[in-house]
Amino acid sequence: MRVAAEVLMDVLRDEGVTHVFGNPGSTELALLDQLDGSELRYVLGLQEVAVVGMADGYAQASGRPAFVNLHTLGGLGHAAGAIASARITRAPMVVTAGNQDRRHLSRDAWLSGDLEAVAAPIAKSSREVRLAADLPLLLRRAFRDAMTPPRGPVFLSLPMDILEEEIDAGPGRKSAIHQGGAPDVTRNLATRIASTPPGRFALLLGDEVWQTPGAAEAAVMLANATGAAVFGAPLCVGCVFPSAHNAWRGQLFPETSWVRLALDNFDLVVGVGGRLLHAYHYEAGAFLPDSTTFAHITAEADVPGRSEVTEFGLVGNVASILNVLAAECGGNAAAIPEFMPSETDCLLRDLKPDWLGFGADTVVNEILRALPPGTPVVNEACCALNTARRQMAMMPGQYFFIGAGHLGWAMPASVGVSLARSRSPVVCLVGDGGAMYAPQALWSANREGVPVVFVVLDNREYGLLKEQARLQGLPKATKGQFLGMDMDPCLDFCALATSMGVPSVRAATPAAIGEAVHAAIRQSAPSLIHVPLD
Secondary structure: OEHHHHHHHHHHHOOOOOOOEOOOOHHHHHHHHOOOOOOOOOHHHHHHHHHHHHHHHHHHHHHEEEEEEEEEEHHHHHHHHHHHHHHHHOOOOEEEEOOOOOOHHHHHOOOOOOOOHHOOOOOOEEOOOOOHHHHHHHHHHHHHHHOOOOEEEEEEEHHHHHHOOEOOOOOOOOOOOEEOOHHHHHHHHHHHHHHOOOOEEEEEEEEHHHHOOOOHHHHHHHHHHHEEEEEEEOOOEEOOOOOOOEEEEEEEOOOOOHHHHOOOOOOOEEEEEOOOOOOOOOOOOOOOOOOOOOEEEEOOOOOOOOOOOOOOEEEEEEHHHHHHHHHOOOOOOOOOOOOOOOOOOOOOOOOOOOOOOHHHHHHHHHHHHHOOOOEEEEEOOHHHHHHHHEEOOOOOOOOOEEEEOOOOHHHHHHHOOOOOOOOOOOOEEEEEHHHOOOOOOHHHHHHHHOEEEEEEEEEOHHHHHHHHHHHHHOOOHHHHHHOOOEOOOOOHHHHHHHHOOEHHHHHHOOOHHHHHHHHHHHOOOEEEEEEEEE
């Protein structure tokens, strides 16, 4: 165990810092104690404008990020104009300021303040370290952000007790990030892929793959050339890889330990897309095993190295980079294999469901069984989030998911998808709770005459909230007691649809669902199917 200030010094050394520009105060004493006698030179300024000005000149002349340490709210306020100037001149620097002890903030402590808010309008980004264990990650991110075009000052608030806290963490590794595709680095990555033992290489694909023209085809080419296992990143909003391809291993679940376990057997993981790894709830530990080398390819310059250390951070067009990798690894111009309809001529992958009752699995199974191949599906039904992905035979550009997690998106989004696809049929899966956030979309669908099939999966509750409360072990939840999570009295969605001029039907059996979907798809107008679940 070491105090966080010691780890901070290790990060500064590894980032190549040789000078620290500062004006000291009581909230920075732990850092000053570490700097005293170290090889890093402390450049004292007698007022904060001078401190930041010296750092500005140093950063512009050296081409490296300068490190600045100011004293709490007053020092940051004095330096504000100089920081704003550094942003205009694109001078890369990491500006820190001490804040009061976190345990003291609730008492409106002397020398405390909302440093994040003060720095937000003048810095590229502004953050306060709230957990000592996060200090290495956030400091690494600050240096990376300062040097990422457009370069500029990045602010980090350091509560004084954070620096004095003991942590079981090292400085971490520095990511290697290359702009503009970096052909030499791309070839080096291809060599690394080719030298990885069979079965030890995986692709982790995010939404940038299906959103970038040609990238999905290139991902298939790379998978064909290398025998890679292909995973979808947690919480993707669309289909990133053809589900019928034998390399497809499914979408990762948004839990840290689940992702780490799924990727534990791979020596090399190449992630493609922006923010790839997300978790719904907090778990300690990293997404990637320590033994796994991670490469990150994306057009989003501020993403590689943000949360996961990458040895190959490539910023550029993902389709172009994937094509080069596929060619270097012996790939050819094979296109994405067309999905061949099954004998039942539907979108369903698993034709042998092993579930019982009339729940979300059964309903989704019957809906997909009734849909012709190529039908876009927009999904916001919390009770069917994983079910739809697991059962649906999908291609990139065919599936749309509530990526931000905010209810009320799917019904209006379905209207937009149909308009974008020349008013073709679209199926919208929505829960009873979500359907009440934007039911006005029914009126717009009727006005525009788009053939959207709105399927309301009605379990008469906020089921996801109940499940999460149980998983958290909340006392009332373990007894089956929930406040504000039941839809009582029940809602009449058919009457709601009728009020907006949309025909509707209630389907309470598997056979009725299939019949309703078949009938709705044949129409050239919107319709609603109300499905009461067990």
